[in-house]
Amino acid sequence: MKKSLFTLERIRPLTADTYELLLSGDTSAITAPGQFVNIELPGKFLRRPISICDWSSADLTLLVKVVGGGTQELVDLAPGTKLDVLSGLGNGFDRSLAGAHPILAGGGIGVAPLYGLARRMLQAGTVPTVALGFRMAADAFYLEEFEALGCRLSVATEDGSLGTRGFVTSCIQAAPACDYVLACGPLPMLKAVHGLPQLRDGQFSFEARMGCGFGACMGCTVPTKNGYKRVCKDGPILYKEEIIWDTFS
């Protein structure tokens, strides 16, 4: 973990409520896709934990969905604003376990960390299948970006306005060779994906209301089959066999 100042370079709207933010700064503490940053906002006491979409040695891409006052404030910031950021938080996805036929499953804003993950998998010679789910076509984003990487991409929308009608689980079932999932999205999606028999194993990224974001306050602890885990420090990625779903309501 590192605490440093980042500069907001650019904001690009992706949908009516989702934005892409490019920040420049010291990214040396970031070690794996699926990690997150915790951003201090003027006038808010708690920082805002935001998943890392992608990063290079000098900049950081975040995808932010406006869900409340804090995220609204974040996307309203003017380019040039300096932000106090804790970077490189959480465990991140472990690509080494994913085998030759991984599928990356994302729902809504949960798509964000899968982009940096897919890019690194491709760099390492694995072509991941990417399955993304949205409510409707107007909510979809980052499809061109995933296609440009060279992923095998499939999309599902709940109303059928884009791709398969239904959920991301349908996309996974349509790729029966994929046996390992790396997933991020809303709880019902994660749970449905977790239950698919074709998946021998997988990694699931969880959200939590956090106090500190670096493991000190025990605000986000959940029970797992491997004992109590802090979503911020021991997660946000939990492994298929250790998740106790009753914990998450």
Next chain:
Amino acid sequence: MTVSLAGVELKNPIIPASGTFGYGREYAELYDLDILGSFSWKGTTGAPRLGNPQPRIAETAGGMLNAVGLQNPGIDAVIETEVPNIAKLFHGPVIANVGGFSIEEYAENCRKLNDVDQVAILEVNISCPNVHAGGKNFGCDPKAAAEVTRAVKAVAKKPVFMKLTPNVTDIAEIARACAGAGADGLCLINTLLGMRIDLRSRKPVIANRTGGLSGPAVFPVALRMVWDVYEAVDIPIIGCGGVSSAEDAAEMMLAGAAAVEVGAANLKDPYACKTIVENLPALCEKLGVAHISELTGGAHQ
């Protein structure tokens, strides 16, 4: 910068508060803990506790609510695993925050710490429900607070500081009861009971319904209570509540604190205590204070 708490010498008055600093591990990755006066470890009970269901955290203007529910591995595991690790991370005196749900549990937990050399002070959190008295909070009743104090003092070989809850009508009355029962010092305040409700779900944000408010919002409340308690008792006070700068710490000392705990500020800025420690000497110089302990009670004239 040295201060003394019931005979325990600290190199400076800055102490990370219990529940915001774990057992030191996370912060030791960021800075050398030896710059601190002490630290108060996570509230530890007899049995291991998972704590409350999620969510446990909510934000509010100027602070946060938490209902962690005393999640801790239990006193035996702490002595076996955390104490040897703390010895590697920090070489000063440690404050052991101890919880309990019965008078017997408090006493037993404190007795077990008698032989832990690095623990210099016992900080007894009496903001816990008494399971033998219908869940009534020990710290809300002067008789119960005195009973816990007496029971702990009967077995403890280290100075005992009672950590007081602010959720009472007259905190000075509780302070006098603890002092009268033999407490060596007091620590105040714990968090203020609060609540947030989600507009869409119409349910409390925190699964436990209520949570403890901490952060800058509680600072003036804590300051006033330290002031009142300083007037009421003659034992040392650790001031705690909303401190986030060297200036806040000095203000807390002027109200009557001999040392100062820093809590929620650590969660927002993991370097908060380090920054305060670094800023204190220049602040003292600016204020014309030759020794920091001169500040204690300096506003009472």
